[in-house]
Amino acid sequence: MKDKSMTKAITELYLMRLLSVKGTLQQFVDDFFHSVLCSSVGPPAVKYFFDFLDEQAQKHDNVDDQTIDMWKTSSLPLRFWVNILRNPHFIFDIHVNEVVDASLFVIVQTFMDACTKSERKLSRDSPNHKLLYAKEISTYKKMVEDYYKGIREMVPVSNQHMNTHLAKVSRSHTGKLSTQVALHQLYQYANKYYDVIITSFDEDPAAQNKQLALRLQQIVAVLENKVTDP
Structure with missing residues (x-):
């Protein structure tokens, strides 16, 4: 007690x-x-x-x-x-x-x-x-x-x-943040869900008008050194 x-x-x-x-x-x-x-x-x-x-x-x-x-x-x-x-x-x-x-x-x-x-x-x-x-x-x-x-x-x-x-x-x-690091992090996310993102862009009218699927493909190609010509 x-x-x-x-x-x-x-x-x-x-x-x-x-x-x-x-x-x-x-x-x-x-x-x-x-x-x-x-x-x-x-x-x-x-x-x-x-x-x-x-x-x-x-x-x-x-x-x-x-x-x-x-x-x-x-x-x-x-x-x-x-x-x-x-x-x-x-x-x-x-x-x-x-x-x-x-x-x-x-x-x-x-x-x-x-x-x-x-x-x-x-x-x-x-x-x-x-x-x-x-x-x-x-x-x-x-x-x-x-x-x-x-x-x-x-x-x-x-x-x-x-x-x-x-x-x-x-x-x-400008000059305070590393754009390369930010771009790399975005790329890691986009690469992980690449197929889903591309499909969503292809099915969305607004994304189609802005050619977002094509732009993403070009960016990924550049980052993966797959583009040889500008």
Whole structure:
């Protein structure tokens, strides 16, 4: 009984410290959610890509809103923002110690929970990181829903506008990024799904007008040193 009482006291003390630290960091966590989930300043690329996913959903039967949101969640919040949160040294010149890594893990889990449609019932036996933000999770979920709704209601981004935007971004980062590395990574992806991509281009009227299949074939041929004449 004595050991059980001591364990309970230590657990309660631990939770009190967690709540204290959470209170100190709460504003920073809220600011992160507001910054990431602000559709009013959403990049054109996000609008363009999300509209593309919506268009794909219309082309296929039985694609409900929850599935579409999952596509978007998997492509941006989970693939990009979660990766940055878990690995801040990708962007910042900092060392992430074990304490900071554990704290970031809690925020990552909260962010991921906010992006899911499923509701999980909590109890005293639930993990501490789930209990820590139990009160805020409904607010964060609403922010995610409003974000997707806000992006959907934005003015559509035309192909010309997108091309202009990408050119502007490219010029602003001239000399900062390795275009060869980026091209190689794109090539690896295109080569892996080459047949599927070519077939999709051949079946899509817009891709046919732009001769995307031919362009991809020429690029792959150049990269594989199969072209001898310009």
